[in-house]
Structure formats: structure tokens, C-alpha cells
Amino acid sequence: MLKWLHSKKSWRWGEMAVKLDGKKLATKVKQDLEQKVSNLKQKGITPKLVVILVGSDEASQVYVRNKHRVAQQIGIETQDIRLPENTAEIELLQLISKLNADDTVHGILVQLPLPKQIDAEQITDAIAPAKDVDGFHPQNVGHLFMNDPRSLPCTPAGILRFFQEYHLPLAGKHAVIVGRSNIVGRPMAALLLNHDATVTITHSKTKNLRQLTRQADILIVAIGKADFITGADVKPGAVVIDVGMNRNAAGKLVGDVAQSSVDQVAGFLTPVPGGVGPMTIAMLMEQTVKFAERSVNCGRKNVSNS
Ligand SMILES: NC(=O)C1=CN([C@@H]2O[C@H](COP(=O)(O)OP(=O)(O)OC[C@H]3O[C@@H](n4cnc5c(N)ncnc54)[C@H](OP(=O)(O)O)[C@@H]3O)[C@@H](O)[C@H]2O)C=CC1
Ligand SMILES: Nc1nc(=O)c2c([nH]1)NC[C@@H]1CN(c3ccc(C(=O)N[C@@H](CCC(=O)O)C(=O)O)cc3)C=[N+]21
Numbered sequence: 001m002l003k004w005l006h007s008k009k010s011w012r013w014g015e016m017a018v019k020l021d022g023k024k025l026a027t028k029v030k031q032d033l034e035q036k037v038s039n040l041k042q043k044g045i046t047p048k049l050v051v052i053l054v055g056s057d058e059a060s061q062v063y064v065r066n067k068h069r070v071a072q073q074i075g076i077e078t079q080d081i082r083l084p085e086n087t088a089e090i091e092l093l094q095l096i097s098k099l100n101a102d103d104t105v106h107g108i109l110v111q112l113p114l115p116k117q118i119d120a121e122q123i124t125d126a127i128a129p130a131k132d133v134d135g136f137h138p139q140n141v142g143h144l145f146m147n148d149p150r151s152l153p154c155t156p157a158g159i160l161r162f163f164q165e166y167h168l169p170l171a172g173k174h175a176v177i178v179g180r181s182n183i184v185g186r187p188m189a190a191l192l193l194n195h196d197a198t199v200t201i202t203h204s205k206t207k208n209l210r211q212l213t214r215q216a217d218i219l220i221v222a223i224g225k226a227d228f229i230t231g232a233d234v235k236p237g238a239v240v241i242d243v244g245m246n247r248n249a250a251g252k253l254v255g256d257v258a259q260s261s262v263d264q265v266a267g268f269l270t271p272v273p274g275g276v277g278p279m280t281i282a283m284l285m286e287q288t289v290k291f292a293e294r295s296v297n298c299g300r301k302n303v304s305n306s
């Protein structure tokens with residue numbers, strides 16, 4: 001269905017961009033996963049994801065709730081661990097070490113951002129690479145950059161899935177990424193490079209950033225500033241991926257892209273909500289199931305933390 005949509009489409013002036021429908025694609029991913037989970041359950045294995053949330057950040061609570069809801073739809077077991085804002089780093093490290101050693105746990109996710117007394121790097125380093133569903137552990141980051149990925153960060157993985165589903169070519173395309181965070185911009189760059197795109201990474205110190213975005217065949221925007229990219233910054237026909245999640249003055253969820261103006265220029269565009277967000281969660285589920293499946297292939301019931 002989505003494939004058909006794209007094959008009939010070529011971009012023309014004055015046409016609106018094709019919407020890259022993350023909600024729909026996530027539903028498809030989830031249906032495939034339901035089958036895989038049911039196969040695993042017949043072998044006596046229930047995929048299990050543990051999500052840890054420290055403190056009471058409001059946006060984080062919404063995302064964590066969404067993760068549990070989607071897991072439940074698919075049949076993935078989740079454990080919801082809430083810790084107070086003033087939790088000490090050592091307590092969180094001890095909890096992670098316990099979960100690393102627990103053979104019934106296939107994936108561990110510590111929701112970011114963390115309160116300031118906790119060093120996020122210490123925490124990502126502590127999660128066993130084989131249970132690192134976020135792909136944030138330095139070992140997994142290294143594998144990704146060496147084009148031998150073991151665990152992919154969910155947001156870049158979800159974005160890649162759009163290109164595959166809609167048959168949008170990557171090889172030789174100029175991809176410009178706005179933002180260089182460890183969770184989106186940097187791993188996205190590595191993933192696109194692995195797929196033979198020519199990648200430019202831009203950030204707050206970049207000079208003439210909008211001259212670069214206008215050259216992009218593929219534009220990925222992940223900075224956290226509403227309406228940062230407008231139609232004037234986009235090459236006609238480009239694929240534009242809006243990763244941003246911002247609340248505007250009216251309390252409405254908006255991305256980093258001025259959607260109505262970019263819609264007139266881009267060939268393809270992800271909406272907010274219903275674009276990258278649902279795909280991020282779908283990829284988290286997919287990774288959890290993969291880790292659980294690997295535990296079967298190892299001839300044991302569960303993955304060890306080595
Ligand atoms: N839909 C989803 O699944 C997800 C959405 N998000 C959303 O994406 C957005 C980005 O998140 P995240 O990557 O964690 O962001 P961070 O805040 O960690 O990083 C922001 C990046 O944007 C750059 N930046 C900030 N302002 C500008 C500017 N004016 N011009 C150019 N670059 C700028 C920063 O540059 P510098 O490095 O120089 O400071 C930095 O690299 C947020 O809105 C977040 O909520 C995030 C993860 C998943
Ligand atoms: N360890 C860790 N891993 C993450 O993957 C991680 C994280 N920390 N911290 C925060 C960011 C952000 N993130 C989102 C996930 C889902 C939606 C999502 O479901 N968005 C919906 C709407 C949600 C709403 O209505 O507010 C949508 O775009 O349609 C958004 C953002 C994961 N992140």
C-alpha cells in the first residue's frame with residue numbers, strides 16, 4: 001500500500017509533499033512483531049523490556065507510558081521502574097547491574113534526560129551491550145560507526161525504515177542532518193553513511209547552515225526548536241524528516257519544521273505527531289524482540305550479559 005503510493009508519485013512544483021506516515025508504518029511493524037512474539041512464547045520465552053524513569057519530567061512520563069502501551073499490544077512484557085528525582089547515581093548503577101544479571105530481562109532502557117546528580121554516560125556504560133535496546137553503549141556506537149551494527153538507536157533506525165518502506169534511495173544522496181546529539185544526529189549520520197549517502201552534520205556552531213540545508217536531497221532536523229526550518233531552507237522535492245518534539249504556546253505538539261510551508265516545497269515529509277515518534281517506539285519493540293530471539297538462537301532461554 002505504502003509502496004504503491006510512492007511508485008506512482010513524482011514530485012512537481014505546487015504539489016504538497018507526500019506524508020511519510022509513521023503511525024501507519026509503526027502499525028505494520030507491530031503486526032509483524034505480534035507474530036514473532038507469539039512464536040517465541042511457544043518456545044517458552046516472553047520478551048521482556050525494563051524501562052527506568054528517574055524523576056518526574058512530564059514529557060518523559062508521556063513517552064514511557066506510550067512505550068508500555070505499545071509493548072502490551074504486542075505481547076512484550078514490560079517492567080516500569082520509577083525512581084525519585086533525588087536518586088543517587090550508585091543506586092541506579094546497582095539496579096542496572098541486577099538487571100544485567102537477570103536472565104528473564106532482554107532489554108533495559110533508562111529514559112533520558114536524567115537528573116543532574118546522575119552522569120548519563122556512567123549509566124549508558126553500565127548497561128550490558130547485549131541488553132542495550134537504545135544502542136547508546138559505546139561498544140554499540142562503535143559497531144555502528146564501523147558499519148557492523150549490533151544495536152541501533154531507535155530514532156535513527158525508525159527514520160531508516162521510512163526510506164526502505166517508501167523506496168527512497170539513499171546511495172549518493174546528499175543528506176544534511178541538523179543537530180549532533182548522541183541519541184539522534186550522530187548515530188543518524190553513521191547509519192546514512194553505512195547506506196552510501198554523502199553526509200553533512202550541522203549544529204549550533206555551523207556557519208551558513210541554511211545554505212547547506214538548501215542543498216540537501218535528504219534533510220533530517222533534530223534540534224528541539226519549533227519552526228526552525230521553513231520552505232525557503234528546503235530543496236524542491238527533498239525528503240524532510242522532522243524529529244523535533246516541542247510544545248508550542250497553545251500546548252500543541254510541534255516539530256522543528258514549519259510543516260505548512262515545507263509541505264509546499266518538499267517531496268516527502270514526516271508529520272508531527274504521527275511521524276518519527278511512533279517509529280521510535282516501534283523500533284524499540286523490534287529490538288527487544290530481536291534480543292529475545294537471539295537468546296533462543298544461543299541455545300539458552302535468555303541472553304547473558306556478556
Ligand atoms: N521523535 C522522537 O522519537 C525523538 C524526538 N526527539 C526530539 O528531537 C529534538 C532534538 O533532540 P536531541 O537530539 O535529544 O537534542 P539535544 O538537545 O541533545 O541536541 C540538540 C542539537 O541541536 C543543535 N542545535 C541547537 N540549536 C541549534 C541551532 N539554532 N542551529 C543549529 N543547531 C542547533 C545542538 O547543537 P550543539 O551540539 O552545537 O549544541 C545539538 O547538537 C528534541 O525536540 C527532542 O524532543 C529526540 C529523540 C527522539
Ligand atoms: N533512553 C531514551 N531512549 C529514547 O528513545 C528516548 C529517551 N531516552 N528520551 C526522550 C526521547 C524522545 N523519545 C520519543 C519517543 C516517542 C515519541 C512519541 O511517541 N511521539 C508521538 C506523540 C507523543 C505525544 O503525544 O506527546 C508522535 O510523535 O506521534 C516521542 C519521543 C524517545 N526518546
Ligand SMILES: [Mg+2]
Nearest residue numbers: 274275276277
Ligand atoms: Mg513524530
